[in-house]
Amino acid sequence: MTGFQLNERLEADSHAVCALELCDVRLMNDNRYCWLLLVPRRAGLSEWHELAAEDAAQLSAEISRASGALKTITGADKINVAAIGNMVRQMHVHVVARHEGDETWPGTVWNSGAAIPHEAEALQAVRKKISQELAPGV
Amino acid sequence: MTGFQLNERLEADSHAVCALELCDVRLMNDNRYCWLLLVPRRAGLSEWHELAAEDAAQLSAEISRASGALKTITGADKINVAAIGNMVRQMHVHVVARHEGDETWPGTVWNSGAAIPHEAEALQAVRKKISQELAPGV
Numbered sequence: 001m002t003g004f005q006l007n008e009r010l011e012a013d014s015h016a017v018c019a020l021e022l023c024d025v026r027l028m029n030d031n032r033y034c035w036l037l038l039v040p041r042r043a044g045l046s047e048w049h050e051l052a053a054e055d056a057a058q059l060s061a062e063i064s065r066a067s068g069a070l071k072t073i074t075g076a077d078k079i080n081v082a083a084i085g086n087m088v089r090q091m092h093v094h095v096v097a098r099h100e101g102d103e104t105w106p107g108t109v110w111n112s113g114a115a116i117p118h119e120a121e122a123l124q125a126v127r128k129k130i131s132q133e134l135a136p137g138v
Numbered sequence: 139m140t141g142f143q144l145n146e147r148l149e150a151d152s153h154a155v156c157a158l159e160l161c162d163v164r165l166m167n168d169n170r171y172c173w174l175l176l177v178p179r180r181a182g183l184s185e186w187h188e189l190a191a192e193d194a195a196q197l198s199a200e201i202s203r204a205s206g207a208l209k210t211i212t213g214a215d216k217i218n219v220a221a222i223g224n225m226v227r228q229m230h231v232h233v234v235a236r237h238e239g240d241e242t243w244p245g246t247v248w249n250s251g252a253a254i255p256h257e258a259e260a261l262q263a264v265r266k267k268i269s270q271e272l273a274p275g276v
Contacts, residue, residue, distance in 0.1 A: 048219050049206035053199065060198035061191065068187035078227070081186050082220035086236060086244035089216070098224060106224035110246050 003043035007090040010037060013115075015123065018131040022058045023093075025066065025134060027127055030115035034074045034097040034126065036066050045091045048083060063093060069133040070097040084110065141181035145228040148175060151253075153261065156269040160196040161231075163204065163272060165265055168253035172212045172235040172264065174204050183229045186221060201231060207271040208235040222248065 006024065014026035014037055022042075028035035040059060045051065051059060067079045076097035083093045096109055104112040118126070144162065152164035152175055160180075166173035178197060183189065189197060205217045214235035221231045234247050242250040256264070 047205055047209065047217050048198075049202045049209065049217070051198075051202060053202075056198040056202050057195035060186075060189075060194040064187045064189060064191075064194050067185055071185065071187065078222075078224050079185050079187070080220070080222045080224070082218070082222070084216075084218045084220070084246060086216050086218070086246075108222060108224075108246060108248050 004041045005043070006039060007088050007092075009088050010039065010090065010092055015118075015127060017127050018135045020062045020065070020135065022055055023062050025130070027118075027123075027130065028094075028115070029117050029123075031118045031122065032103050032116055033109055034070055034076075034130075035109065036070065036095040036130070038062055038066060038093040038095060040091055042091070046085060046089045047091070050091075059093070063095060065134055066095040069130060070095060073097075073129055073133055074099075080108065082108075082110075142179045143181070144177060145226050145230075147226050148177065148228065148230055153256075153265060155265050156273045158200045158203070158273065160193055161200050163268070165256075165261075165268065166232075166253070167255050167261075169256045169260065170241050170254055171247055172208055172214075172268075173247065174208065174233040174268070176200055176204060176231040176233060178229055180229070184223060184227045185229070188229075197231070201233060203272055204233040207268060208233060211235075211267055211271055212237075218246065220246075220248075 014028045017025040017027050022040050023038040026037040070079055074097040077100045078098045080096040080098055152166045155163040155165050160178050161176040164175040208217055212235040215238045216236045218234040218236055
């Protein structure tokens with residue numbers, strides 16, 4: 001964990017929600033979607049195959065938690081999960097609640113036009129809801 | 139495992155490569171990218187959070203293997219990993235070798251125009267290479 005520092009662009013584009021055992025959970029600042037980032041707190045990590053075996057298992061468990069939480073909260077038709085990293089190499093996993101008929105459905109959310117920032121009050125409400133669903137004991 | 143049957147569209151768009159413990163590995167029929175699909179042999183599975191805990195861990199291990207194999211074979215600049223499923227709900231994980239300057243770089247490969255099918259000889263060679271790298275004992 002030593003030396004981990006969140007990438008500046010990821011930090012600018014999203015808001016902290018909570019910390020799981022391996023990953024920081026962040027909410028993308030785009031109110032068109034309920035869109036999380038899971039960022040493993042491991043310095044220098046970029047590719048899935050660079051994860052230690054136990055971290056790979058833990059990441060998958062945390063993706064499951066995030067996916068289930070978004071399904072519960074939003075009633076999404078489909079959850080999209082992706083580790084892309086062509087723009088920002090620090091490993092980050094997108095977990096996005098999708099609804100049939102949303103702005104880019106059935107296309108993907110990446111490079112899909114300008115984000116619409118959350119309004120302050122709504123942002124606090126959604127962060128709280130996700131945090132309670134993901135890490136109820138914290 | 140009972141009742142698992144590969145979705146018709148996934149079958150039509152890709153070629154079998156090998157079987158890992160959980161997933162069938164398939165090569166997308168698009169020679170613009172070295173692009174694998176991992177399809178867990180579980181009937182009715184659509185979302186990451188529907189995976190049993192041990193399957194989630196195994197899927198992550200198999201993604202790591204596929205990602206590392208593509209890196210070794212292609213020298214890719216970045217491996218993209220994604221479970222989207224907006225078009226085909228049967229769970230399938232894309233693992234794609236990306237190179238700076240490839241046709242859609244730094245964008246994603248989904249909805250990126252018409253696939254260019256592999257030629258028969260090249261197809262056999264790449265399937266064999268991936269199979270040997272992923273499942274050397276088989």
